[in-house]
Amino acid sequence: MEAVDDADQLPETPKNEVMSFFESAPPLKDAAETEKSLKEFVDRNTSLSVNRKANRVVCVTSGGTTVPLEKRYVRYIDNFASGHRGAASTEYFLKAGYSVIFLYRRGTCQPFCSLLPDDPLLECFSVADDSNIEVDPLHAETVKRAITENRAAVADGTLLKLPFTTIFEYLQILQLISASLRSLGPSAIFYLAAAVSDFYVPWESMTLHKIQSASGPLDMRLAQVPKMLSMLRNEWAPMAFYISFKLETDQDILLAKADMALKKYKMHMVIANELSTRKEEVIVVTEHEKVTVRRDSTQAGAEVECPLVELVVDRHSAYIKKVDA
Amino acid sequence: MEAVDDADQLPETPKNEVMSFFESAPPLKDAAETEKSLKEFVDRNTSLSVNRKANRVVCVTSGGTTVPLEKRYVRYIDNFASGHRGAASTEYFLKAGYSVIFLYRRGTCQPFCSLLPDDPLLECFSVADDSNIEVDPLHAETVKRAITENRAAVADGTLLKLPFTTIFEYLQILQLISASLRSLGPSAIFYLAAAVSDFYVPWESMTLHKIQSASGPLDMRLAQVPKMLSMLRNEWAPMAFYISFKLETDQDILLAKADMALKKYKMHMVIANELSTRKEEVIVVTEHEKVTVRRDSTQAGAEVECPLVELVVDRHSAYIKKVDA
Numbered sequence: 187m188e189a190v191d192d193a194d195q196l197p198e199t200p201k202n203e204v205m206s207f208f209e210s211a212p213p214l215k216d217a218a219e220t221e222k223s224l225k226e227f228v229d230r231n232t233s234l235s236v237n238r239k240a241n242r243v244v245c246v247t248s249g250g251t252t253v254p255l256e257k258r259y260v261r262y263i264d265n266f267a268s269g270h271r272g273a274a275s276t277e278y279f280l281k282a283g284y285s286v287i288f289l290y291r292r293g294t295c296q297p298f299c300s301l302l303p304d305d306p307l308l309e310c311f312s313v314a315d316d317s318n319i320e321v322d323p324l325h326a327e328t329v330k331r332a333i334t335e336n337r338a339a340v341a342d343g344t345l346l347k348l349p350f351t352t353i354f355e356y357l358q359i360l361q362l363i364s365a366s367l368r369s370l371g372p373s374a375i376f377y378l379a380a381a382v383s384d385f386y387v388p389w390e391s392m393t394l395h396k397i398q399s400a401s402g403p404l405d406m407r408l409a410q411v412p413k414m415l416s417m418l419r420n421e422w423a424p425m426a427f428y429i430s431f432k433l434e435t436d437q438d439i440l441l442a443k444a445d446m447a448l449k450k451y452k453m454h455m456v457i458a459n460e461l462s463t464r465k466e467e468v469i470v471v472t473e474h475e476k477v478t479v480r481r482d483s484t485q486a487g488a489e490v491e492c493p494l495v496e497l498v499v500d501r502h503s504a505y506i507k508k509v510d511a
Numbered sequence: 512m513e514a515v516d517d518a519d520q521l522p523e524t525p526k527n528e529v530m531s532f533f534e535s536a537p538p539l540k541d542a543a544e545t546e547k548s549l550k551e552f553v554d555r556n557t558s559l560s561v562n563r564k565a566n567r568v569v570c571v572t573s574g575g576t577t578v579p580l581e582k583r584y585v586r587y588i589d590n591f592a593s594g595h596r597g598a599a600s601t602e603y604f605l606k607a608g609y610s611v612i613f614l615y616r617r618g619t620c621q622p623f624c625s626l627l628p629d630d631p632l633l634e635c636f637s638v639a640d641d642s643n644i645e646v647d648p649l650h651a652e653t654v655k656r657a658i659t660e661n662r663a664a665v666a667d668g669t670l671l672k673l674p675f676t677t678i679f680e681y682l683q684i685l686q687l688i689s690a691s692l693r694s695l696g697p698s699a700i701f702y703l704a705a706a707v708s709d710f711y712v713p714w715e716s717m718t719l720h721k722i723q724s725a726s727g728p729l730d731m732r733l734a735q736v737p738k739m740l741s742m743l744r745n746e747w748a749p750m751a752f753y754i755s756f757k758l759e760t761d762q763d764i765l766l767a768k769a770d771m772a773l774k775k776y777k778m779h780m781v782i783a784n785e786l787s788t789r790k791e792e793v794i795v796v797t798e799h800e801k802v803t804v805r806r807d808s809t810q811a812g813a814e815v816e817c818p819l820v821e822l823v824v825d826r827h828s829a830y831i832k833k834v835d836a
Contacts, residue, residue, distance in 0.1 A: 252589070258760040258786060260706075264577070264589045293618065296633060307631045308621060313659045319646055326644075334638045381585075385729045404710045404733040435583040461583060 203412045208361075210390050211354040212257075220348060220359060224287070224366040227346045231285035232370065241373040242284045242502075245363050247380035248272020249291025251353040253408075257392050262352075263408075267381035269294025271431075271464075271491065275377060276345070277335075278495035285344045287363055289356070289380070292349045298335045301328050301487060353383045357414055364422035371425040372509040375502055376418065378430045379457075386411050415451045425509065427502050429455045433464070444471040454505065455498065465490060470497060528737045533686075535715050536679040537582075545673060545684060549612070549691040552671045556610035557695065566698040567609045567827075570688050572705035573597020574616025576678040578733075582717050587677075588733075592706035594619025596756075596789075596816065600702060601670070602660075603820035610669045612688055614681070614705070617674045622664070623657045626812060631657075678708045682739055689747035696750040697834040700827055701743065703755045704782075711736050740776045750834065752827050754780045758789070769796040779830065780823065790815060795822060 214220070232241050249272065250265030273295040276286050280297070288297065302325070303309040310325040321329050339345035348363075350356040367374040385408035419428055430453050434440040437460050444458040448471055458469040467480040468490060479497060481490035539545070557566050574597065575590030598620040601611050605622070613622065627650070628634040635650040646654050664670035673688075675681040692699040710733035744753055755778050759765040762785050769783040773796055783794040792805040793815060804822060806815035 255588075256760075260591050260758070260760065260786070262589055262591065263580075264587055266585050266587065293629070296630065299632065302632070304618070305621065307624065307627070307654070307657060308661050311654075311658050312662060313655050317655065319644070319651075319655060319658065321644055329632070329636075330638055330642065330644060332632060333636050333644065336633050337637060403735065406731045406733065408729040408731065410728065433585070435581075435585065461585070 201417070204414065204417050207388075207412050208358070210388060211358065212389055214355060214358040217358070217362070221362055221366075223346060223348075224362060227285070227287065227343065228366050228370070230343050241370055242375075243287065243367060243370060243373065244279050244284045244375040244377050245287045245289060245360075245367065246272050246276050246279065246377045247289045247356070247360070248276075249294035250381040251291065251356045251383050252351055253353055253383045253386040254392065255387055255406075257389070263383065263385070265381040265383060267291070267294065269296075270300050271459075272377075272379040273297045274300050274489050274491035275379065275495055278492055279377075279499075280339055280344060282495060282499045284375075284499075286339075286346070287367075288345060288347045289359060289363065290347065290349055291380070292351050296336070296347075297339070297345065298332045300489075302332060306332075353386055353411060354389070356380065356382065360414070360418065361422060364418055364426075367426060368423045372427060372506045374423060374426040375498070376423070376426055376428050377498070378415075378428075381433065383411055385409065419451055419453075427505050428453045429457060429498060431457045431459060433459045433461060435461045441469065441471070441476070444469070448473065455501065457494070468494060470494070472501070526742070529739065529742055532737045533683070535713060536683065537714055539680060539683040542683070542687070546687055546691070548671060548673075549687060552610070552612065552668065553691050553695070555668050566695055567700075568612065568692060568695060568698065569604050569609045569700040569702050570612045570614060570685075570692065571597050571601050571604065571702045572614045572681070572685070573601075574619035575706040576616065576681045576708050577676055578678055578708045578711040579717065580712055580731075582714070588708065588710070590706040590708060592616065592619065594621075595625050596784075597702075597704040598622045599625050599814050599816040600704065600820055603816055604702075604824075605664055605669060607820060607824045609700075609824075611664075611671070612692075613670060613672045614684055614688065615672065615674055616705070617676050621661070621672075622670065623660045625814075626653050627657060678711055678736060679714070681705065681707065685739070685743065686747060689743055689751075692751060693748045697752060697831045699748060699751040700823070701748070701751055701753050702823070703740075703753075706758065708736055710734065744776055744778075752830050753778045754782060754823060756782045756784060758784045758786060760786045766794065766796070766801070769794070773798065780826065782819070793819060795819070797826070 228243065231243055249269035250267035252262040252264050255261045255263065269290055272288070272290060276288050276297040279286050299306070306325070306329065310322050310329050312320050312322065314320050348359055350359055388409055415430065430447060430451065432440060432444045432447060434443065440458050440460055444456040447453060448456045454472065456471045458471055465481070467478055470477045470479055477497065479490060479494050481493070482488040553568065556568055574594035575592035578588040580586045580588065594615055597613070597615060601613050601622040604611050624631070631650070631654065635647050635654050637645050637647065639645050673684055675684055713734055740755065753776070755772060755776065757765060757769045757772060759768065765783050765785055769781040772778060773781045779797065781796045783796055790806070792803055795802045795804055802822065804815060804819050806818070807813040
């Protein structure tokens, strides 16, 4: 579903189209502040040593981008994505000693929270007679883990969370991240799990006010989002290790598209997901092999992201060795 | 933004169009269970007396409906709505002695939680050295209030929460609610604050799998959602008290459309919201007057929903008297 790697049959997006996408996009709020926190984050994590894999930083993108249909943003097209894949993968990357930039859709699943109910505050807590707040014993361990591990990662400075909503924000922040990770060369990973819009209404041609219902049906023409993955891969951070995702509902289309994305965008790995089985298994497609990764179904709460991230870390280590050799 | 009362210039939706919308919609999951909990809820709340306004039940709709573009539901069109208006209004209706059926979009703002940060679990709690969970003193009162008042309302049986995501679910559940409230006559209120889609892709003409990007732009044709408000108002629960909402980004269009909706759908009140000022003030449009309702800006945390619901309750009481006379 990625804008960046869907429609692989298409010719490369010309650079001027990419430029004009950025030039016509609404300016990113807090751009200077985001750049500053990225700089501090990268500086801190490249000077770490004890117990950390020095210099290894992964940018995990997570959740779906939206495409506004009106500038004032009443209606928009959205992509379904709970953000579970990105949130769970972030946990395993942190465990593996990586620093993580978590670029996530506002309101989607957060790291260390994927096993909690949808509304943990109202579902896990109660107020006792002495007016102390108590946790439901059933959820106590999960809640404690969520709070402590999230706090620890943020306090350690090994997890930086950056939220987005629209396709414009997503691509603008991704560009800032690539600029800050470029100097890390092969030690940086882009783990692009977000569901990025394929089609959008160019900002300049967008109506300012709410679309008024007229008599009869509504006809809409949406333009293709320029394929940014080529720019990111070849120009913004050309030495990084790249992993993109393919989600399809039709198994027949899936592997063909994964192969195409691998070649066209020179990905190091493409993770192929089929919508109905994606929590049980994924197929990891690389230049030389296709590996099916399954969750350990003998263990309660085991997630497919655990062996998946292990495999990614293994291949990333090999990649760094090869580049450094 | 309501499907039910936008495009007021249009002629009434023919009944067969409404029928065919429901017939072609995907079947509602848990329909029998929803009917059962509605029946129990209405039975319980019409036999209450002490400290409650017996028989008075309000159905508050809240948040935006989605329109799937594919049956497997990867992409959809969404309407922006935090659900804050509906959640806050629910609190004030409960305080006023009403029982509330809260028909809300999954993931949107919940009653008693509107003053909390976006992610209360990660932002308000910490784990102490003795491994007890503690609340950040800054948020302690708000958190306690959210937990106790929500629990109390659900435990008392005066608050019934029913979630929806798509336009299909929303309209199907609304029909079940109207069937269960019909017998209450003028004691029932429909407070329709949800942002309902105007346009949709009819289920039958929808693609099963993900739309594949082709070369060039994507052309989409969306059909109008049949205007259900007439059916609800005139046939499903004709004696109830009706309040609908108009949200526009253009002040000039707003009042004209509110007036039109009032007349065309025989609403008792239409609440006119301008997107940029809607948290400060709204204009309540009735047959004989336009009243501007403002939040009490001299009081910290005061919400516009407090005087708004007061006004609604006042007019509802007058309506019941008039009908009963």
